Amino acid sequence: MQLDVVDKGLDAQRCKAALSRRHPPRRSSGFTLVELLIVMAILTILWVIASPNYDPIIVGNKVKQQKYEIATSLAMARTEAVKRGALVRVCQGTSGSCGTSDSGSESWADGWRVQDMDGDTVIHLEQGAAPNTTLSYSCGDYVEFNTTGGRVSSSDGECVFTAGKKGGADYDTKLSIGRQGRVQLDYTE
Template identity: 35%
Template sequence: MKRLFYSSKPMPGAPRRREGGFTLVESMVVIAISAILVGLAAPSMRKLIERNGVNESLDSLTSSLAFARAEAIKRGFPVIVCRSTGAETNTPTCSSNLAWNTGWLVFADFDSDGGFDSSKDDVLLRVQGSLEKNGTLQQTSASYQSLLFRPTGTLRFATSFALTSPSDPSSAARVVCISVGGRGRVASGECGS
């Protein structure tokens, strides 16, 4: 006669099945190896994040400068790029702050006073907010507060900007060199003549 129901209990004397899963020792070995690998990868990951932050600041600056030059040529009026500590507020103004990583403004200076004032018909073209988490961005000539692009796209003076990473502010990671012709280029060290 055939049995219709089977018992889930093993029969006496039958070999026992091994249950699936990991032992505590196996789990601890996997955790230890994972911790070692994370410890090895963390420093290089931090440098990668900092390098990406410096590149973000570099891209923001070079695109704003190229935009300001193009707008000066297109509009036939001076366009100014000035640093601003309140670039993200409702009433942004130019600042005499030495660091450019607090943000900057790009505006058409129709009243030719060198400062942004929307009540005097100046037109705000672009606003860059703070990039302070990406390190320091400083103009090499501290006496210059803003860059004035003439209607021909030229500047009165050549200048450069030094970008430094947050972990090593003593050395310049990248340098943006801007010629009197208004064109910028990126250098790893200093701007050559």
């Protein structure tokens, strides 16, 4: 092709100019590394600002889990009392004597156990509350069920377990135990 151009009397400069008009220099269609890093930094900042805070959801679920675990233990104790024909207690603490000052624990949040009072047999053991949650009971250190499944207590009214978050009442949820031993969960949350 260059020979044809030379034969027609065109010089080399004019040849280069003609070729450059036909094939303009290629321009890069990608991004530079700096541009890419800047865009990534902006997207990261936007993601951090726009993403929701999941802490309230996690704490709320831990409190609900705590409530369901104590409800399960209470239902188990009531069933075992009827099945065994003996007094069964749900006691705070994971060791020590049930219903005495030597319960092995200072609060329900440290754990609890289901115990047959005739043979002092531990039927079930629960290791305690999830971190940053609390559990309290309005009627003492233990819940006792008789052979008919009723709650034995010095209190004539209902006794209430309250599960919540340490340092705040925002997540408090209640579980009540009537004289008949029936456990009722508070579903108003």
